[in-house]
Amino acid sequence: MPVEEGVYGLLAEFNTPQAMVYATERTRAAGFRRMECYTPYPVEEAATALDVHRNRVPLMTLLGGIMGLTTAGLMQTWMSAISYPVNIAGRPLFSWPAFIIPAYEWTILFAGLSAAFSMLALNGLPQVYHPLFNAPNFRSGATDDKFFLCLEATDPRFDLAETRTLLEQFHAVSVVEVDL
């Protein structure tokens, strides 16, 4: 595999969540979208500022649920009516009332699994390497007492010098380049 080289993004470090959220709101207003906040604990305002409340997990859950419902319905129909038909108290082979409970349970099962796995997949997990860990201050501070905003180089507005100037006006503790 070819080795990728270059800059992943610019990482600004802040001492308070307020400062980080302010910088996030301003950079978003300046047009940046490929960006992420890293905090030691959940900061709701950061999620609001990044507008990450909407994602595809609900859709995946719905599709999973529909898939579970259809699978269980078809499976039971095939088993009871086609593969191994048994006359139970003279009831029709396709006795749908009896199929509903398993179908209901499969709906929940598939929906739940879809929610969990699509959440992991959309988060890009599992991930064995992340460039941010190349920044020493990130390694020591991100799970402790520092708040980070990273503007990523893939953003069309990203320009190493200009973006650094933009970030520096928010009085970050530091603004560092992160290698890929």
Next chain:
Amino acid sequence: MAHGHELDAHAMHGSHALHADHGPRVLPKNLSAPPMVNAWRSQALIGGAVALLVSILFLFSHEGRMHFLRAYLLSWFLMFSLCGGGLCVLMLQYVSGGKWGLVLRRPLEAMTNTLPMLVVGFIPIMLFGKSLYLWMAYPTYEAVHTALENHALTEGEAHALTWKHMMLSPVSVSIQFCVVFAFLWTWKALLNRWSLERDADPNAGTSASFEYWRIKSENLSGIGILFYVTLLTIVAIDLIMSLDITWYSTMWGLQFLVGQGYLVLAVGIWTIVRLSREQPFATALRVTEQHDLGKFLFGFVMLNIYLTFAQFLIIWSANSPEEIGFYLHRIRGGWWAICSLDFLFHWVIPFCMLLSRDLKRNPRKMIRLTAFMMFARAFDLFWLIEPNFPESMNNFGHAGITMLAYVTVPVGIMGLWAAYYLTNLASRPLVVLNDPHTAEILEPEHGH
């Protein structure tokens, strides 16, 4: 690589970023119901009166009188669902705590305070019950025996009447309802009184006061829920299940309990979301609590179909002649259409709608959906009540125009009930003050 900067300046920016949009919220001085509640009350009164006037037309034929009476029973049961069910949800929010209960508390209290109308409304059912219940038409062992000999009753009906006489006789049912009403009256009176005393507490706002009132209300509510569930089961058996004297189901009480939660939450949410157009609920109701209540309502929609279907599945699996009549009467002869619509209205539509997060957070759509759910609950009761009667079972089309009594009578009675409810609602401050959750609903809101 580190770019040091002075940190003094940006702390100010920071606090601006966190609080400028959301702001510390303050309740308005005046916490009483906005004037629009009076307008709603007038609308409810006028609508109810018109519907009742139209209903009088049904009294001119025998069929019409019968349908009027059954529709009246339906309306009474809706009132009971809201008054008694409201008490049950009120007790539930005391024992569980939480902000959802705080914003619903005043509407729930207003529902429980409609009890006088429920008690007075019960009298006609006892007076005209002969046309509804076999146990009223044949109140003694002798009457049952004679009727059996004259072939006015089938063997099965006579047997069931004799067997169930201990519970189902005019005297026994009257005693049961005295207990039911005495319980409802005691519990709703105490909880309503304490709720006002709590806000008037001189130590209001201290944790000693919070704890004192919390424990006091919890202790009454915990045991009250147990009593209520038992008594509700008795009411549901006496008034609805016994319309068919031979039939029985152990799911019955639970099914009505959940149905009441469904209706009470729909009415409660409808009320507070509509109130949130003006102060004080414009401040007191955050989207977060509306969303939470929507999820809670969704739970009731789910539990309701679960129990309803469970009863069907048990009877379908057993396939025993004593039980299946209940469903056959409600499926054959045109009832199939009503049964399917009931499934659609009562479950499919609310379920699919409430899946959506956006809908639960949208005030206008929640108002429409909860209004629809009130109708769906009445529609379900119609499907449960009307096919009990011999001329109507297996034959939906027999009645013709007088079936419309099922529209006009409930609209009329519930219109009057709504006026009473709104009067009660306007009689107290809408927001509870002496509660630790009050500070929480004033916190800035986060998107979830």
